[in-house]
Amino acid sequence: MNIKNFLWEYGEKVPGYDITVVNEREARAAAGILFMLGMIVIFVGIGYNHIIVARVYLAFLFLDFFARVISPKYSPSMLLGKFVVRNQKPEYVGGLQKRFAWTLGWLISFPMVYWFVLHWDITFYKVMICVLCLSLMFLETAFGICVGCMIYKAIVREKPTYCPGGVCEIQKKDPIQTFNPIQKFIVGITAIAIISGVYLFLAKTESKTFFGQFLHEAILTKTQLKKEEDLKYQKEMDQEFNNDDF
Structure with missing residues (x-):
């Protein structure tokens, strides 16, 4: 060769x-x-x-x-x-x-x-x-x-x-390759909706797999994770307190 x-x-x-x-x-x-x-x-x-x-x-x-x-x-x-x-x-x-x-x-x-x-x-x-x-x-x-x-x-x-x-x-782009103002607006709104939807799903939905948990923790800040842990702990304490009433 x-x-x-x-x-x-x-x-x-x-x-x-x-x-x-x-x-x-x-x-x-x-x-x-x-x-x-x-x-x-x-x-x-x-x-x-x-x-x-x-x-x-x-x-x-x-x-x-x-x-x-x-x-x-x-x-x-x-x-x-x-x-x-x-x-x-x-x-x-x-x-x-x-x-x-x-x-x-x-x-x-x-x-x-x-x-x-x-x-x-x-x-x-x-x-x-x-x-x-x-x-x-x-x-x-x-x-x-x-x-x-x-x-x-x-x-x-x-x-x-x-x-x-x-x-x-x-x-030079052909006319079919260019965007008019309405098309630009639709593209922008669609992109924002997709990104926001993915973020809200990963941030708000309870994960049932390890990979989902990885993604969930990756997109949240330390403050958000700490707040989430505090809410989870408070919820567990409330449930335990309610069970003690019986």
């Missing part, structure tokens, strides 16, 4: 493109597959209390990203994505920036393998690493946003070409 080609050429050589590229449609499909599997693992883990599914998934994630770093030709999820979108017109993006993004994904999965596959040692902050990984997959598959590609652009300090979603080539 030519080490220079391995380092500086990643993907396929396609006529009409001056750099090696990968098919963004396959990448987004693969991200969607991994995200869907991750959500299934969460539901099964919480609903059935089986940690084996999480261990298998995280081991698969680690190996899949490692295969992508070598070549997308050998990634199981990329091959599944390739099969799903085989009848769609390819959307080519620069290979090196995608490889950098997938390398970051592999590095994120590395500690998860140690924490959850080799040694099951679950904490809130370790779970948040898993949530971060799933969030990056969701951004890619749902919106075509490649965070790793953005980091690559900032580090290399050169304007990349053939970016996901064509963001490198867009100079």
Whole structure:
């Protein structure tokens, strides 16, 4: 293997493109597959209390990203994505920036393998690493946003070409991409409602799982937690006092 080609050429050589590229449609499909599997693992883990599914998934994630770093030709999820979108017109993006993004994904999965596959040692902050990984997959598959590609652009300090979603080539937005005042208002209200709803649910709802308790404690301040503990203690004392009356 030519080490220079391995380092500086990643993907396929396609006529009409001056750099090696990968098919963004396959990448987004693969991200969607991994995200869907991750959500299934969460539901099964919480609903059935089986940690084996999480261990298998995280081991698969680690190996899949490692295969992508070598070549997308050998990634199981990329091959599944390739099969799903085989009848769609390819959307080519620069290979090196995608490889950098997938390398970051592999590095994120590395500690998860140690924490959850080799040694099951679950904490809130370790779970948040898993949530971060799933969030990056969701951004890619749902919106075509490649965070790793953005980091690559900032580090290399050169304007990349053939970016996901064509963001490198867009100079001026079409009218359909702009927002009028009413649309801006609707977007703002919707975002505030979603954020407020999630916060109120986590803050006010009594959790029935350890993960829910982690989230509940994470969003509250020390003062709020102390007040909550005092109210709980007062409630227990009132119940005990009422029971003594009988």
